[in-house]
Amino acid sequence: MHGELGLSLKELEGRLPASRSSLSRYLRGQSLxxxxxxIQWGKLSFTAEDRLPELVTLLHRATEAEAAAAAPGGTVPERPGAAAPPPPGEPPRDRPSRRRTRLALAAAGTVVVIAGATAGVIALQSSGDDGSTGGAAGSSPLGDARITVYNAEQTCRHKRVRECSLGLAxxxxxxxxxxxxxxxxxxxxVLHADCRIANGVTVxxxxxxxxxxxFRVSKDGKRMWVPGIRIRQDQVQYSTLPNCPD
Structure with a gap:
């Protein structure tokens, strides 16, 4: 699935509520x-949606293993039936904490690799990291940005008739x-937007x-939604608006 979407980190940042530096860390396996x-990442690809339950399960396992490995003392409780010390002359086996640490890293790597392939990132250059703070879902307050409506039909760009209008949902x-x-x-x-989502109906x-x-916008005192495809793409790509709350 590599290259399915052909998105660079910069382009992917414009479609997900996360910074390039955060996305780069996920793809390198440095964080989860x-x-x-x-889920939003996976839904950028039509072929990945069937695998989302598997991805989420892997993420849960990786998170649990990582938390157990980071427990005080770096050890996990011994379970009944735990292996006895090796007989004299045999090399010592891995301690549970080391096995659990490697399990966390392996699971994390699996999630990152599959998610990275799902997104189809083709450019992972270190120069793409910008050091900005992440925009994980639910971690940012509502924003305030001016976005400009874009009509793909050139013949309609200078006509303010109903036939050339674009619907707000x-x-x-x-x-x-x-x-x-x-x-x-x-x-x-020009519309005023306060947040965005990446997993709405495809337009x-x-x-x-x-x-x-x-993008969620305010117009005539009401909240409405404008499809990202109806907004100037440079504004979509470089948008810093947070993800909308549930």
């Missing part, structure tokens, strides 16, 4: 992502159709681009 981030997890449209915007309109524009990212 939280479950919500792992009530629910980003429901099909993007007229029954879910509660507002409208036109090309170059495809007139040029064939598609995205499952959505």
């Amino acid at each position: 992502p939280d479950e919500r981030l792992l 009530e629910d980003p997890y429901v099909a993007y159709r007229p029954s879910n449209i509660v507002g409208r915007a036109w090309h170059d309109d 495809t524009d007139e040029a064939g681009g598609h995205s499952s990212m959505w």
Whole structure:
């Protein structure tokens, strides 16, 4: 699945609530992502969704093993039936703490490798790390950003008629159709957004681009949702808005 999406760390940062430095650490096996981030990461690839339960299970095992290995003293309680000391002349076996540590690292590596392949990252250069703070789900307050509406149809970019308007949805997890449209915007309109999600309904524009990212905006005193594919892509890519709360 490597290269399925063809995203660099910078591009991946624009689609997930995590910084490039955090994503790089996950891919190198230096730390573990939280479950919500792992799910959003996996949903960037259509072929990975069937494996999400397996990925989450691996993540849980890795997290538990890592926590046990980091217990005070670096040891874990002996269980009934634990192996007896080796007979004289035989090399000593690994202590439980060492085995548990290696289990944590192996499980963590498995999660990172599979998640990395799922995302299809093709550029993992050290220069991509920017040292900024992570944007893990639930760790940041709501933001405030101005985003600009983008219409893929060139003939509609200078017309403010209904036929050239773009729908703002009530629910980003429901099909993007007229029954879910509660507002409208036109090309170059500026909207105020406070957060984003990466796992909404996938929307495809007139040029064939598609995205499952959505931004929550305020318009006419109401909260609405605009698909990420309807926003200028440079603003989507470099957005620092936090992930929306549940």
